[in-house]
Amino acid sequence: MIDFEAITSLSEYYNLHTHTQFCDGHAPMSEMAAAAAALHYTTLGFTPHGPVHIESPCNMSRDYIPAYFAECDRLRQLYAGRMEILRGMEIDYLDPRHGPSSQYYADLGLDYSIGSVHFVANRKGEQWDCDGSPERFGRYVREHFCGDLRYVVEKYFAAVCDMLTRGGFHLLGHFDKIGRNADAVEPGVEDCEYYLRGVEDVLACIHDTGVAVELNTKYLKDTGRLFPNVRWLPMVMETGATLVVNSDAHYPDKLDNGRPEALKLIE
Ligand SMILES: [Zn+2]
Ligand SMILES: [Zn+2]
Incomplete structure (x- = not known):
């Protein structure tokens, strides 16, 4: 069982959320590992978007899993004694039947x-x-959700809560990422009662499950925004959850993007 407390207290030089050639990342795993070693990382975790049963260009195919694992093992040996390499996966929750709690993922040996x-x-x-650009999100809300942003936000947070309740994973990824896109469609939405209720429900589930929570720095430099939003951070910390600071990097030169600033913030 992974010990996030041990990893995050060993050093500040780690990242457990990265994407490479096996999904929508923009470089091979070897280049990501080399960038991590240059930053003196103690731990690097690879997390390709896991296979899903719907069509999605961002997610890896089941057929590539053996090659992904083989490359993890090769890099693990290459960096043995210097940096720990972990074979992880970012698993999508789609519905109660398709999510991290599915037996398929448990059997992979991640x-x-x-x-x-x-x-x-x-x-x-x-x-x-x-999860894409605010422009695309706005179009989807109009064309596929009848312009009902509230419906999308409530569905999103309900999905996060259901995923937490069902379990099967170790780290909660960017739990309010919808906030960035929702705010672009309707500025100030994060102050709406229904939005606040969604966040409160997630926080209650985090407390009840004891799951570790990611502080995602991917957009900090570009937008000043962390996931979770800094305004929820004191409440997240009150749940007692272990915080893991990840950049969700898709490029080697963005591997540490926003991490030093976020680490300073939570100090
Ligand atoms: Zn993600
Ligand atoms: Zn990701």
């Missing part, structure tokens, strides 16, 4: 997994990726 919600189902049951 070192750890991140549970994340990227897709939200509309009233017809179609899954739409709400």
